[in-house]
Amino acid sequence: MVVKTPNKAPFHRTPAFPVLMLQLVVTLGVALVLWLFQGLVAGYSGLLGGLVALIPNSYFAFRVFRYSGARSARAIVGEFYSGEAGKLILTAVLFITVWLAVEPLNVAAVFGSYLAVLATGASALLIVRGFPKH
Template structure:
């Protein structure tokens, strides 16, 4: 008997999807601010830096919420570990591709966009509705 219970909730209805929406909004605001104050290169550099955080995070959310239910506990835990490992590898690969493939680029703006998206992730307990509060 297969104990894995696939989650039937569409990806955009998952509670953690709100984090991706907030990340996208914050990254867009940071990119626009960079564009306005430091120019076009800083703007797209900030946007690309934010995308380096958002895309792997979307992959992690997909993997972590793939299964649900008490009978799927082991599958959920293994998916969380696999999702986090994939997220780290994907982040490293995206950074390498960015540094190698995009010219011109402003490093400070890349990290500003990336850190803005990571900061939103760190605030997940405040964003996700129904997150346990102790």
């Protein structure tokens, strides 16, 4: 029997939190720059692209960091797989929703912002390395 021990630290103290906050800053920054230099459509398209990356990443991080400790190893692995599957499904649903519900849309701004937020997540090791251990 696997004992699932909830993470005693609040979510904002997990190693994923600073990465997600940086992804939020990148999302807002890219959207602002696009809005200022290319107009309103590019701005909200960039915002939506960033959110398509950020929301599934947040879901994944929440799932994976719900448990901690050696006794929770199996639960953590299970959450990793189900969190990744949920992240992929959520990403697909969000992209489809954006394509079908938003018009006009700047496709380049959506993908550019999406990729910028993913690149921020890819550099997470550099961000988390400096994260204080409490």
